[in-house]
Structures are given as C-alpha cells and as structure tokens.
Amino acid sequence: MLNGKHAIVTGGGSGIGLAIARALAAQGAQVTVTGRRRDTLEAAATDQIHALQMDVKDEAAVIDGIARAVEARGPIQICVPNAGIAEGRSLLKTDMDFWRNMMATNVDGAFVTIRESMKSMHTTDWGRVIAVSSIAGLRGLKGAPTYSASKHALIGLIRALAADYAGKPYTFNALCPAYVDTDIVSQNVTSIMKRTGMDAEAARNLMVGVNPHGRLVTSEEVAEAALFLCGENSGSMNGQAIQISGGEM
Numbered sequence: 123m124l125n126g127k128h129a130i131v132t133g134g135g136s137g138i139g140l141a142i143a144r145a146l147a148a149q150g151a152q153v154t155v156t157g158r159r160r161d162t163l164e165a166a167a168t169d170q171i172h173a174l175q176m177d178v179k180d181e182a183a184v185i186d187g188i189a190r191a192v193e194a195r196g197p198i199q200i201c202v203p204n205a206g207i208a209e210g211r212s213l214l215k216t217d218m219d220f221w222r223n224m225m226a227t228n229v230d231g232a233f234v235t236i237r238e239s240m241k242s243m244h245t246t247d248w249g250r251v252i253a254v255s256s257i258a259g260l261r262g263l264k265g266a267p268t269y270s271a272s273k274h275a276l277i278g279l280i281r282a283l284a285a286d287y288a289g290k291p292y293t294f295n296a297l298c299p300a301y302v303d304t305d306i307v308s309q310n311v312t313s314i315m316k317r318t319g320m321d322a323e324a325a326r327n328l329m330v331g332v333n334p335h336g337r338l339v340t341s342e343e344v345a346e347a348a349l350f351l352c353g354e355n356s357g358s359m360n361g362q363a364i365q366i367s368g369g370e371m
Contacts, residue, residue, distance in 0.1 A: 124352060125150035128195045130188065132178050132235050133205030134171075135162035138254055138302060141341035142202055142348045143171050149349065151200065154191040178205045178231025179223075188238040197242035200352060203232035203276075204254040209313065210266035221268050228272035233279060240292075249292040250356075252348050253280050257300045257367045273298075277363045284361030293360040295351050300367035302339045339366055 129146045133139040134155025143153045147170040156176040157163050163173035172195070176187040192198060206228045211220055236251055243249040258266060259273030277296045284294040315321065344366050351359055 123149040123354070124200070127151045127199045127352075128154070128192075128197060129200035129202065130154045130156065130191060130198050130235070130239060131202040131204055132156045132176075132231065134202075135159060135166045135173075138299070138341045138344050139202070139204040140166050141345035142204065142252075142254075145342075145345040145349045146200060146352070147171050149352070152195045154195065154198075156187065157205070178203075178235060179226045181230075181234050184231070184234045185238055188235070188242075192242045197246050198239040199243055199246050199249045201236055201239035201243070201249070201251045202254065202348065203235045203251075205231055205235075206254065206272075208256070208266075208269055210263070211268060212265060213267055216268055224268045224272050225275075228269075229275045229279070232276055236279075236283070243292060247291050250352050251280070251283065251292065251294045252351050253277075253294075253296045254344070255280075255296040255298050255363065257298050257365060259296065259298055260363055260365070280363075281361045288360070291357075293351070293357065295359055295361065296363045297344055297347055298363050298365045298367065299339050299344050300365075302341060302344060337368070339368065 124146060129151045131139045131143045131153060134143045135157040139155065143155050143166065147153050147168065151170070153171045154174050155163060155166055155171055156174045158175065158177050160175050163175060167173045174187050174191055176183050178184055188198070207224055232253055253276055255276045256273040258270045259277045263270045280294045280296045287294065347364055347366055350356060
C-alpha cells in the first residue's frame, strides 16, 4: 500500500512509535525513526527502518536531521510526531522547568517536526500527518495538568493545520490513546508508588482501571489506527482526534 513512500516517526525506537514504524514498513514504506538514544534506534533498524539520532527539543537538530533524511530517502509523505513525555505533577509542585520541558517536547517538538516535513511533502501530491496525542488531549487528566495542556495544544495545532490545508492532498489527524502498555506505563508505576505509597500492582491497576475495557491498550492497536489514516479511503478523515481508549467517552 505504501511502496515508494517515505515516513518519519519521532520517538520511533520503542513503544507506540516503533509499532507504527513497523506497520508502515510492512506496507512498503521506507521509515526514518528518530530518538535520543542511538542504541535503541539501532536495535529497531531494518532494511526499511532507518535510525536517525535527533532530539526534537533541538530545532537545529530537527532541521538538519529531516533534511538529511529527505536527501537519503526522498520527500516525507507520512509524518508521525510521536516523541513525547508523559509525567504527572500537581499544580503547586510544577515549576517552570518542568512546564517548559514538557511543552518543548510535546508541543514545540511536534511543531518543528511537522513544519520541516511539510517542506518536502509540499512537492508531492499526497501526504499524511498523524500526531500521537492522548486521551488527556480531550479531557483533563487528574494529577497531570501540564501533560494535559500539552496534548490539548497538539490537537489544536493539528485541527488548525487541517483547516489551513483543506482541499489539498494532505490530511492532519491526531491519535488519542488511553493508557498504553509501554515503558511509559512502567515509569509511571514507579512515580505513583513514590507519590502514594502504593505497591506496584496497585499502581498499575490504577492506570488499567482508567481504561473502560479493563486492560491496557496495545501499541499495535494504535499502529493500526495510524495505518488506516494512510489507507486508500482515508482522504476524508481530516482534523480528527481519534480515540483509542477502550470506550472512554
């Protein structure tokens, strides 16, 4: 389905990003995966998945990295800004360093990735931008006001771009998963244990219990949604925030 297409997936070395990269590669795309950890990226690399060490918080690195990826594999036609931080902290414990780091990664990083990808996508007659937001981008997540604000901002960016490019052969959508079975959940288990004194099982169950279907979403389920947005009949899906949340309303 995607033969001849070049995709870029930030935060593509593990979790949701890697699942999306593998799904796109399985359909014939050449996929550039980016991240900060070279060893993780190299472990993910295959003949169709190509590692690019890059921190999305560094604008110059993103500009240079995407330009090099385009030079190596052609215009980017599928852009997946997935790199993000998911961490809760109450309002009165949130300092500006925490706020700015979250926004720099989840919002600024996505913005620069999309902007630089669109420079080459404009030269083609088809393109997809699929941002990985969160169910927290559609409603406030208790205990995580900074994270929720960043994911709301990402959806706002996607909706505005969809309006800007309406009528052109490029679509902009956001995926909004609930709690997904990734390393981030494991990290949050540790954080919840420290904050509340819960044991590991209780902390994990706290997150599982948020998902109405009583289990964690899999990375592959999120990847299938991304693949649908690249499909033959996806052109009318534009400006949407698609929930992958087990029935969360």
